Amino acid sequence: MKFELEQKDLEAIATGVVDQLRPLLKNTSGTDVDDTIFTVESLSEYLHVSEQWVYERVQLKEVPYAKVGKFLRFKKKVIDKWLDEQTTPAVNPLTRRLKMARGTGYA
Numbered sequence: 001m002k003f004e005l006e007q008k009d010l011e012a013i014a015t016g017v018v019d020q021l022r023p024l025l026k027n028t029s030g031t032d033v034d035d036t037i038f039t040v041e042s043l044s045e046y047l048h049v050s051e052q053w054v055y056e057r058v059q060l061k062e063v064p065y066a067k068v069g070k071f072l073r074f075k076k077k078v079i080d081k082w083l084d085e086q087t088t089p090a091v092n093p094l095t096r097r098l099k100m101a102r103g104t105g106y107a
Helices: 007-024 040-047 051-059 076-086
Strands: 066-068 071-075
Touching (some): 040 051, 040 076, 071 076
Antiparallel strands (some): 066 071
């Protein structure tokens, strides 16, 4: 049986494979593909907090950071790991239906 693919089909397959593998790929230096470095301003935007909040957490040494001269810098992969460590697990997961107040329109 002979099967022929057009160029656009091959490109679609290749794009799909790359998209699936991208999270697993490493660059030649052995570090993650996303080596984003945040400033105080960009970190505050990323975390949706104020710049003042970032400065306070740095002063209290609650958030991981690096100093480049007098400038604060934050690695995205380190911040993401720190965020994962801040997650509070549910103590009592829902095991039954919640009762709704009358007149809410919900069943």
